[in-house]
Amino acid sequence: MKEPKKYHIIQEYIKKRIQGGEYAIDSYLPSENDICKKFGTTRTTVRKALDELLKEGFIAKEHGKGSKVIARRKSLGLLTIKGFSGAIDYEVDTILTKKPDISTWDPVIAFALTEEEERSACVYFQRVRHINGSPVVLENNWYALNALEMIKPDDFIDGSFFKTLSQKYFIEVMGAEQELRAITASEEIAKSLKIATGDPILHISVRFRTSKPNLNLYGDLYCKTTDYPIRNTYFG
Amino acid sequence: MKEPKKYHIIQEYIKKRIQGGEYAIDSYLPSENDICKKFGTTRTTVRKALDELLKEGFIAKEHGKGSKVIARRKSLGLLTIKGFSGAIDYEVDTILTKKPDISTWDPVIAFALTEEEERSACVYFQRVRHINGSPVVLENNWYALNALEMIKPDDFIDGSFFKTLSQKYFIEVMGAEQELRAITASEEIAKSLKIATGDPILHISVRFRTSKPNLNLYGDLYCKTTDYPIRNTYFG
DNA sequence: AAGTGGTCTAGACCACGCG
DNA sequence: GCGTGGTCTAGACCACTTT
CATH class of the missing domain: 1.10.10.10 (Winged helix-like DNA-binding domain superfamily/Winged helix DNA-binding domain)
Structure with missing residues (x-):
């Protein structure tokens, strides 16, 4: 038909x-x-x-x-690391702090999972982004294992998950929803970002929709915005 | 030609x-x-x-x-009040707390002004957005007087500056750049938003570009995100 | 001058929504 | 069945960039 x-x-x-x-x-x-x-x-x-x-x-x-x-840089919200002020000028290093592993869905995820996702195990990993050697973003990520095989630590292309998806699996990120909050840093977050407990931190919860049906990527980010505010641009 | x-x-x-x-x-x-x-x-x-x-x-x-x-709601960043979670469900009231008046450019503006703007006087006004009767956003705005006549308090359509621009002057917002930071509330901001001094607050600096050459709108927002996080959506 | 993308014409047939 | 928007053909001429 x-x-x-x-x-x-x-x-x-x-x-x-x-x-x-x-x-x-x-x-x-x-x-x-x-x-x-x-x-x-x-x-x-x-x-x-x-x-x-x-x-x-x-x-x-x-x-x-x-x-x-062109290098795909469509401003997909705040999350693409390129969204940071001068991410091109500054040197951004991504460190995989928790390798991809099978886990349970974390309740911090701010979005409702699909039934499909509820039924599936999930893959979890954590990264910390550094600019000029100092940590600025702590990033947790999850996705459903039944929608995509478990990614290996070596698969990350330049520390980027999106590049891996595009070049290895031909999957593109199609859209995103996010929620932003100003919070105070917990002890754990403060430690990761080398700030004081109680300092103001930007918390971003995000769901990325991909070109592969049933594959969503969930993110939970903690951003130290004092030195590097989040910047983004929209155009007509 | x-x-x-x-x-x-x-x-x-x-x-x-x-x-x-x-x-x-x-x-x-x-x-x-x-x-x-x-x-x-x-x-x-x-x-x-x-x-x-x-x-x-x-x-x-x-x-x-x-x-x-359709009602123009293209997600122009976080600033359109409709960007708030459920802004359609909740009742959003906008109160003009400082009427449009001639002022000097405020140094808090995070963007470089054009020479044209530097030379011009500017119009300043302040609003507070309420949801269910409680204040959630304190918003300062500026624009160059030589690019647009001074708006009158009665001109605001539903408290919206954008609607006024579109319907009265046929000017559309074409794009925006913004900077986001998590900060702690100053005494003045805490008072306006009825929170405690030192509480975490989301600070947004924004520049809107319009369809009228030389007319930019500058904004400086303080958002209480505890009850109403900022939400937005992007799509492919 | 040759090649590229940008605009435009004058048609055709198809898929969807509704009475 | 009819009107709507969605896809497609086979051309034409123009504006811009490069040789």
Whole structure:
């Protein structure tokens, strides 16, 4: 019944090649006319596919030059470590403080789990992000084991879970919901972030939705915002 | 030299009518074919115009039914009061605690002003948002007087500055940058929000960019997040 | 001048919602 | 069945970038 749409086929074809590194970042895609020939279609359809990739943040269009593959940095809320002020200027190191392991769902998760997730065991891991050698974010993560095999410590690409998902599993983060609160640091958190117990801390609970049905990523973050406030940008 | 683009003309035509209330919220726009006839063009062009309005968050498309005008609620960061958890369920009251008046730029503003703004006087006002009768957000706002006349207390539509801008001046908020910090409440803030001095508070500094060149809105918010955490959602 | 993306025309057929 | 939006074709001309 459901005919696959041509533009969608083209879109996914190109996306896989970007995710796999075949179309490298900062390089240009084949021209619209070349893509037309390859898929035996018209520019309208090819442009629709490219428009989708543009919306998803995989490419940028340059009039007279071509469609350039860009580092995916669509501001997905505050969580992408790139969302930090000057994450590009500063050196951000990610340390895996608790290796991925099978665990039970933690009650701190601020979102209701699906029935599917309730039934499944979950994978838990913890990381601490450092800027200039000092810890700024403590991050707990969970996901349902029945939606994705257990990730191995070596699988993290540059300490990033999202990059791993994209390049190894071709899974993209599609959206997120988050809850922010200002709280005082518990003893444990204070210790991890090298601050005093009772200092104000930004607490972020987040659920990421992915392109893989049933796979959500849950996060629980504690951010020391005194030196590095959380910054983000939205645009029309 | 610069030919006005047809789709852009159509886009602006419809936008003005939505902003002015001529195309009411929850009503349907004329069909694509009707718009084609009205402007003597083809569906490709009309659909391009509608796509832009879709991206801007003015309309939603419903297959088989039409294009519906929606309340503009594009998640522009955390600041739209609608970003609060259940702002639709709870009753949000906005109280103007300091009427718009000419002032000097406050040094708490976390963003660099343009030269144009530096030269201009600025308009300052303060509001407190209440949910169920209890204060949850203290909000300071500034904008350059030379970019927009001084707004009058009666001009606020439902206590909203954005609605006023849209419906009275046809100015839309195009984007925002913000900085978030967890801090402890000063005596003054504690008093306004009826909490204890030293309680953790979420501080948000924001700059809104508008469709009117040179007009930026600066905000400085203090949010009591214990009972009403800030929530927001992103989608692919 | 040649190649790229941006806009636009004038059609066609399909999938969805509703009476 | 009819009107709506969704997809697609096969062209055309324009604006921008590079050689």
